[in-house]
Amino acid sequence: MTLFRDTYKAANNDITPDSKLLAQTLSRIEQGKVRRPVPIRAVGACAAALMVTLGSVYAYVRYTDATSLEVAPEIVKVDTVFGNETEQADVQEKFIQPIEFAATAGKASEEKSANTDDGLKSIEDKADKNSTMRKTNTKTTTKREESADRTIEKGVGEPMSTDNSAENAAVPADENMQTDTGLATAGITDSSAMAKSVEPMPAGGEMQKTEGKKSGSAADVPVTVNSLETDIAMEEAGQMETVTGDSNVKALSGGGSAAKIGTVEAGQQEQITYSEYCEYIGSDLYEELEMPEDVIADRWVTADFDRNNDEVTFSYFGNDGRSAYITPTRNTEKIYRSIHGSQSDTKTSEYAFIYGESNAVAYIVSDGVGYTVNCFGFRPEEFDGLTDSILN
Amino acid sequence: MSADTLILGMTKQEIVEKYFDTVYRLALSQTKNKADAEDITQDVFLRFVQNSKPFSSHEHIKAWLIRVTVNRTRSLFTSSWHKKTEALTEEIPFDSPEKSDVYYAVLDLPQKYRAVIHLFYYEDMSVAEIGNVLKRNESTVKSQLHRARELLKSKLKGEYDFV
The missing domain is CATH 1.10.10.10 (Winged helix-like DNA-binding domain superfamily/Winged helix DNA-binding domain)
Incomplete structure (x- = not known):
């Protein structure tokens, strides 16, 4: 019987490595190139990792654009971060800065106090008068803890169905408000988010200026808030605008009979009149924009303006909750990114239109100015007319 | 460590030549693939040159080379790359x-x-x-x-x- 060992040895002895392999190995050793050449698969893996990284960055940029300008979040979750009312009040006091106390005509100017704290109190006072169901801040803290995840859907002109304390409250229909969901959405991980607080916005013509992303009007966007002030203000407002993410909400002073209380983040801000703004932006939007007859501008006269972040939103409101928000900016790069990142069939390098069921969004760059246009309840021809007036 | 450094009276180059076939054959029996075996063989000897540990005998060197070869083969088999690739079946002429x-x-x-x-x-x-x-x-x-x-x-x- 043949020995397995002998046969296996003989078979292995027949196997010889390629002579080039030994020479190559010795050559490397002689030259001191002990570093192994990078195998092709390692290079491929590095390339793949690089691609993934670049893809992630691209997706992040695109995602942020998409979420902020095209797609309104279905639900903004409440993220309660304050353990008690004292903490919240401390933080608010720390970051909220009253910046302007417009002394314009109108009864609202007397009702609204001259600083933010007073403004908040005035909200509470008004809330107490309007509904016995409403709670004080202290009570709200408990309620907030009990229902941290509650979400509120608010429609324009409709009473807010927030929590039990706010249900069926009397709602003055002629007031607007501004709501910062930074408190609700950002989880207050960034203390700067606290600078944006709930503001009572009086009658007449005030509007919002946003540094960050505006996701649409209350008519279409479910909104979640986590403070009683917000609840009350939303009830009183009858309509609202939601600003998501790390937005920098700035109040613009109202024209006509309006008074306002504004808060801003610390920054390089200046007071600017509308005419000065027209010079800056190069056009008179109130004159040039073509709106449907029933859609009226909430005009402003002066505004807190930051040239480094020059977005000022022009608000228009019409019947049946129809509204439009036009945000011009000299920062066309951002608008170009939005155009590029948008999923639109109606798109060129200079504009992109996105049509939704009840809203439409346009990103336009015209004459060195970028525009973000959000329309709610507009008919297509009305939306086209508006965008044409911007493009022309 | 230089390639000219003497180990038990032999240069590293001489040791490489002496055990080259041993390592290659073991690698081939483990990987069943010439390309992988060549990769592993080169890698083992490059590690050997880089190795700064002293060897007490030639058996020690051989045992070290065999262990590194087997470990490298294991690493190859457990690598995600190897799991996703199909080894080429090559006929070895006898x-x-x-x-x-x-x-x-x-x-x-x-x-x-x-x-x-x-x-x-x-x-x-x-x-x-x-x-x-x-x-x-x-x-x-x-x-x-x-x-x-x-x-x-x-x-x-x-x-x-x-x-």
Whole structure:
């Protein structure tokens, strides 16, 4: 019987490595190139990792654009971060800065106090008068803890169905408000988010200026808030605008009979009149924009303006909750990114239109100015007319 | 460490030449793929040149090379890249069908048995030495040798004597 060992040895002895392999190995050793050449698969893996990284960055940029300008979040979750009312009040006091106390005509100017704290109190006072169901801040803290995840859907002109304390409250229909969901959405991980607080916005013509992303009007966007002030203000407002993410909400002073209380983040801000703004932006939007007859501008006269972040939103409101928000900016790069990142069939390098069921969004760059246009309840021809007036 | 450094009276280059075939054959028996075997062989000797640990004997060097070869083979098999690729089946030419039968019978064994069989029957290592090199218990090596022989007997239809 043949020995397995002998046969296996003989078979292995027949196997010889390629002579080039030994020479190559010795050559490397002689030259001191002990570093192994990078195998092709390692290079491929590095390339793949690089691609993934670049893809992630691209997706992040695109995602942020998409979420902020095209797609309104279905639900903004409440993220309660304050353990008690004292903490919240401390933080608010720390970051909220009253910046302007417009002394314009109108009864609202007397009702609204001259600083933010007073403004908040005035909200509470008004809330107490309007509904016995409403709670004080202290009570709200408990309620907030009990229902941290509650979400509120608010429609324009409709009473807010927030929590039990706010249900069926009397709602003055002629007031607007501004709501910062930074408190609700950002989880207050960034203390700067606290600078944006709930503001009572009086009658007449005030509007919002946003540094960050505006996701649409209350008519279409479910909104979640986590403070009683917000609840009350939303009830009183009858309509609202939601600003998501790390937005920098700035109040613009109202024209006509309006008074306002504004808060801003610390920054390089200046007071600017509308005419000065027209010079800056190069056009008179109130004159040039073509709106449907029933859609009226909430005009402003002066505004807190930051040239480094020059977005000022022009608000228009019409019947049946129809509204439009036009945000011009000299920062066309951002608008170009939005155009590029948008999923639109109606798109060129200079504009992109996105049509939704009840809203439409346009990103336009015209004459060195970028525009973000959000329309709610507009008919297509009305939306086209508006965008044409911007493009022309 | 320079390639000219003497180890037990030999330069590293001489040691590479001496054990080159040993490492390559072990690598081939483990990987069943010439390209992988060549990769591993080169890598083992480059590591050897880089290695700064002193060796006490030539057996120590051989044991070190065998252990590194087996470990590198394991690393190859466990790498995600290897899992996602299909090894090329290459015919290794032998001058007699008996050699071919025996060699491919061994290659058909599970990897853990292949190493044991190769070291026992080709490198003439004892069970204790194999256990030491592969970091396995002697009893484990014995049982693996036994099972491997049983498998080979059934494959080779009892034509060989496994002494």
